[in-house]
Amino acid sequence: MITIKSTLAAVLVAAGVHAQLIAAPAKEEGHTPDPDHSRLVAARKAANDLPEVMTVEQQAKADRALTNKAYAEYKAARKRSTDSEAAYRKAFDAALAKVDEGAPALQEKERAAFRERMNKARTSKKGSPKKTVAKTDEDDDGDDDEPSSPTKSSN
Secondary structure (H helix, E strand, C coil): CHHHHHHHHHHHHHHHHHHHHHHHHCCCCCCCHHHHHHHHHHHHHHCCCCCHHHHHHHHHHHHHHCCCCCHHHHHHHHHHHHHHHHHHHHHHHHHHHHHHHHHHHHHHHHHHHHHHHHHHHHHHHHHHCCCCCCCCHHCCCCCCCCCCCCCCCCC
């Protein structure tokens, strides 16, 4: 179906009208631009042209690129780790069956019991309200020298 819009678009394309002119909003007669907005736009352009701002912007772009690269490497390493773990489990289960034929059944029974305990703990935790600890001014002194929990070496 040929519509007025499609006909008009075909005529404009045939006439060689640029896409920028088509997309540009029509200016109203007697409309004056906002001087504050124009001033702000000019100030933004001037600020972006300053060398120190350009340097920081380039550093931000470089850091973002490094972040993306590190994330891609992380995903690849995580996949390798998952694949290695799966291969280990498969080899371990096969070796366990060779050593003791009844061990895989016992191991599966223990795993099922463990999953059940974890599910119960998870559901009981979801049911209870979360505890919030009020932070005092003494906590904000910035002393991070002490570990949050004692270790065997500090006892």
